[in-house]
Amino acid sequence: MNIADLRRHPEQINQVNILSFEGDIYIAELEYKDHRDVLQDVNGGPKRFHSIAELKEVVGATGIKRFNLVFNSPYDEI
Template sequence: MPYHRVAHLNHQDVRINELVIHSFEMGVYLAEADYDGRTAFLVDDDNKPQRFHSLDEVKLALDRCTIYQAYLVHQSAYDEMCGGADKGDNTLKVPIFVPGVG
């Protein structure tokens, strides 16, 4: 499984084509970066997905590299009601501002 480490990405000469920050319940965020032709999640030292607790925490972790596009993605669970219609794609993908965006 491909992955990226923050320590490897957060350098001035790194250019991230797209950063997707996935928002989950309980204030947990996971970041996925498209860098060097590979799209992969950021991982910690134990190769587990790096957990962030805010958008600002993600932005600070990648404050030295250049990010061309950034998005916040969230999927709502509210359509999972008993007896409701079949689930459709309710993904919300919103562009976000990241300082230094190319």
């Protein structure tokens, strides 16, 4: 799903998981009732955001209000 699709059908999304990578790359994982999908850019790849605020501004403009921040920490492995 891309931004245009998301604007047309925001009711299909239960929540958006904000996936954090390397401190300044964020990807929106869209959580549906029965599966998950990554928000895509115009080329079909993952849409990258450079801040949580940018992601919430773009995705939040569709009416979606439920976000969850997800990040992996190497400290969990120690």
